[in-house]
Amino acid sequence: MVARRGRRNGAEVPFDADNAPTAEMPAVTDADPVVRAKSIPEAAVARLAVYLRVLSAMAEQGSTTVASEELAAAAGVNSAKLRKDLSYLGSYGTRGVGYDVQVLVGQIERTLGLTRQHKVAVVGIGNLGHALANYGGFPGRGFPVEALFDVDADLMGVPVGGIPVSHLDDIPKVCAERGISIGVIATPPTAAQSVCDRLVAGGVQCILNFAPVVLQVPEHIEVRKVDLAVELQILSFHVARRADETKGSHPVGNGMVVR
Amino acid sequence: MVARRGRRNGAEVPFDADNAPTAEMPAVTDADPVVRAKSIPEAAVARLAVYLRVLSAMAEQGSTTVASEELAAAAGVNSAKLRKDLSYLGSYGTRGVGYDVQVLVGQIERTLGLTRQHKVAVVGIGNLGHALANYGGFPGRGFPVEALFDVDADLMGVPVGGIPVSHLDDIPKVCAERGISIGVIATPPTAAQSVCDRLVAGGVQCILNFAPVVLQVPEHIEVRKVDLAVELQILSFHVARRADETKGSHPVGNGMVVR
DNA sequence: ACATGTGAAATGGTTCACAGCT
DNA sequence: AGCTGTGAACCATTTCACATGT
Numbered sequence: 010m011v012a013r014r015g016r017r018n019g020a021e022v023p024f025d026a027d028n029a030p031t032a033e034m035p036a037v038t039d040a041d042p043v044v045r046a047k048s049i050p051e052a053a054v055a056r057l058a059v060y061l062r063v064l065s066a067m068a069e070q071g072s073t074t075v076a077s078e079e080l081a082a083a084a085g086v087n088s089a090k091l092r093k094d095l096s097y098l099g100s101y102g103t104r105g106v107g108y109d110v111q112v113l114v115g116q117i118e119r120t121l122g123l124t125r126q127h128k129v130a131v132v133g134i135g136n137l138g139h140a141l142a143n144y145g146g147f148p149g150r151g152f153p154v155e156a157l158f159d160v161d162a163d164l165m166g167v168p169v170g171g172i173p174v175s176h177l178d179d180i181p182k183v184c185a186e187r188g189i190s191i192g193v194i195a196t197p198p199t200a201a202q203s204v205c206d207r208l209v210a211g212g213v214q215c216i217l218n219f220a221p222v223v224l225q226v227p228e229h230i231e232v233r234k235v236d237l238a239v240e241l242q243i244l245s246f247h248v249a250r251r252a253d254e255t256k257g258s259h260p261v262g263n264g265m266v267v268r
Numbered sequence: 269m270v271a272r273r274g275r276r277n278g279a280e281v282p283f284d285a286d287n288a289p290t291a292e293m294p295a296v297t298d299a300d301p302v303v304r305a306k307s308i309p310e311a312a313v314a315r316l317a318v319y320l321r322v323l324s325a326m327a328e329q330g331s332t333t334v335a336s337e338e339l340a341a342a343a344g345v346n347s348a349k350l351r352k353d354l355s356y357l358g359s360y361g362t363r364g365v366g367y368d369v370q371v372l373v374g375q376i377e378r379t380l381g382l383t384r385q386h387k388v389a390v391v392g393i394g395n396l397g398h399a400l401a402n403y404g405g406f407p408g409r410g411f412p413v414e415a416l417f418d419v420d421a422d423l424m425g426v427p428v429g430g431i432p433v434s435h436l437d438d439i440p441k442v443c444a445e446r447g448i449s450i451g452v453i454a455t456p457p458t459a460a461q462s463v464c465d466r467l468v469a470g471g472v473q474c475i476l477n478f479a480p481v482v483l484q485v486p487e488h489i490e491v492r493k494v495d496l497a498v499e500l501q502i503l504s505f506h507v508a509r510r511a512d513e514t515k516g517s518h519p520v521g522n523g524m525v526v527r
Numbered sequence: 528a529c530a531t532g533t534g535a536a537a538t539g540g541t542t543c544a545c546a547g548c549t
Numbered sequence: 550a551g552c553t554g555t556g557a558a559c560c561a562t563t564t565c566a567c568a569t570g571t
Contacts (some may be wrong), residue, residue, distance in 0.1 A: 011288060036460065039334070049505075050537090050539070051540095052540065052541090053540090054502055054505050054541085055498060055502055057501075057503065057505075057543065058495075058497065058501040059482065059495075059498060061478060061501070062497070063482070076551090076552065076553090077552070077553070078552085083482065083527055084482055085482040085484075087542075088539090088552095089540065089541075089542055089543070090540095090542075090546090092552090092553060092554065092555085093541080093542090093549070093555075094555085095553090095554090096553085096554055096555070099387060100553080100554070101549065102408075102552080102553050102554080103548085103553075104548040104549050104551080104552055104553045104554080105548070105549040105550075105551045105552050105553080106551080106552070107551095107552070107553080108553085120505070120508075120512075121501045121502075121504050121505045121508070121553085122504040122505055122508025122509070123504055124509070127500070127503070127504050127507060129500075135399075136395075136398060136399030136402050136403075136541095137396075137399045139395060140394075140396040140398070140399050140400070141496075142393030143395055144395075144496070151504075152500050152504075176311040186541070190502075191500065191503055191507075213504075214507050214510070215503035215507060217496075217499055217500065217503060221321060223318065223343055223344040225344075229510075231501050231503055231506040231507075233502060233503060235494055235496075235499060236317075236318075237400075237403070237494075238317065238321070239314060239317040239318060240476055240492050240494060241386070241388075241411050241450065241476065242316075242317040242320070242380045243313055243314055243317065243380075243492060244381065244386070244450055244474035244476060244490055244492060245381040245382055245386050245410075245411075245450075246308075246313050246378050246379070246380045246381050247473075247490040248381055248386060248449055248450075248473050248474060248490075249379075249380070249381025249384070250381070251473065251571085252290055252381075268507065269534080309561070309562065310561090310562095311561080311562065311563090312562085335529095335530065335531090336530070336531070337530085346563090346564080347530095348563075348564055348565070348566090349563065349564075350560090351530090351531065351532065351533085352532085352533080352562090352563080352564090354531090354532090355531085355532055355533070359531080359532070360568090361530080361531050362530085362571070363529075363530055363531045363532080363569070363570045363571050364528075364529045364530055364531075364570070364571045365529085365530070365531085365571070366529095366530065366531080367531090369532075
């Protein structure tokens with residue numbers, strides 16, 4: 010049987026062709042909100058979000074400029090990496106001085122597409138879904154929760170965090186009507202794939218999946234997974250590895266049986 | 269022996285052969301226990317957890333053997349990567365045939381350190397903490413929640429998911445007493461660092477952090493972060509990038525294929 | 528025939544270290 | 550004098566492709 014190649018998240022797009030040797034003059038139109046997302050490494054994108062939070066906190070504290078060394082420490086990365094990451098945005102620092110906090114916040118927001126709103130739908134109003142719905146417009150505006158879904162008849166119409174719960178069957182219709190762009194799946198694993206399909210049918214472009222299943226989606230859909238069990242198991246691995254290492258005092262720990 | 273899997277996806281309850289010393293993996297134990305665990309790439313570890321879940325589901329459905337192609341499709345990766353990942357465990361496949369599901373489950377469990385228990389403490393019993401506490405022994409036993417903490421006086425002593433809530437101040441003492449090895453932080457960001465410090469003082473080795481802050485920890489502590497805002501912002505980035513691409517800037521015959 | 532296991536190549540990401548600007 | 554921006558070295562991970570074993 011020919012397994013239908015399932016692609017999941019991590020859709021790394023080709024493109025690039027930039028980085029011409031010594032040719033440095035993209036002459037990027039500043040005010041141009043588009044034309045930017047050239048080829049920022051996936052890994053760097055995740056860190057930009059972290060820098061943004063740290064910078065926002067600094068701005069609140071009154072900082073106006075910050076050096077790569079300082080920002081890096083606060084974000085938990087080394088300064089070379091931070092500078093490299095910021096360089097993907099363009100050159101917004103001042104040599105000998107550092108970066109202007111406000112400018113950086115603005116540039117990162119623009120790059121991450123935070124200048125527009127992304128309406129969110131949460132599916133599965135159990136413990137987790139409830140927590141998510143009450144998060145109320147996730148990270149300070151920008152991600153308003155505009156639709157909630159569940160199967161439980163008792164929840165229909167009941168407002169959670171201000172939004173009335175609708176039925177799973179209405180996902181396509183409601184998502185399309187409200188222009189939902191991000192769907193959050195917080196259902197039991199058995200329902201996840203079907204919910205995913207309906208979200209896609211409703212025009213959702215991205216999915217944040219909390220259910221422990223590997224979703225199959227069309228390739229234009231971006232999926233990110235948050236998996237508690239996987240996280241714990243990774244930690245478990247490290248605990249085990251550490252315990253084993255402790256058994257040996259030399260390079261290649263050669264302890265014996267696992268306990 | 270043949271682990272009787274929990275139930276269906278009801279909770280993705282995987283494995284854990286209670287005490288494995290007697291089951292299908294004792295023979296291997298004296299061969300080369302965990303020495304190899306030293307060199308498994310971090311990225312592969314995360315995927316092993318996924319394979320494990322898929323394999324558990326397959327075992328429940330009665331599959332006894334599986335080919336890399338099939339398992340890869342179910343796990344959402346390509347077969348070459350899957351085989352490479354499994355090769356880090358040792359050679360447990362049969363050329364021309366595939367892998368024995370049970371054997372693989374056993375080997376992955378052993379490698380991830382799932383043959384021992386990892387007691388978990390959840391700090392911050394708000395919406396999220398509540399959801400986590402009720403998860404009840406996370407991935408089907410193996411990660412029993414044995415302590416809960418919060419600051420709210422009204423919660424002291426109140427049992428949540430069977431465990432009474434203690435005060436944050438008692439984190440070091442209680443964690444040490446109960447032998448907690450994994451701490452889960454589900455508090456507001458302002459409290460996170462202080463909670464983290466107390467968990468470390470209490471002897472926990474790993475921390476799973478849901479609070480949107482970069483924790484500072486001694487280097488022997490393993491920290492993993494689950495950050496909702498970051499996940500959403502990454503998705504936002506992709507939505508924006510896609511929107512920009514659509515604006516069609518270069519009629520390159522490049523199309524927009526991913527892959 | 529068929530599917531694993533694995534060197535080797537390719538790709539992606541990180542760190543170094545220093546030229547270049549303020 | 551100080552700090553950014555970035556080629557180039559370096560390391561990690563993925564993919565290729567085929568020898569190997571059943």
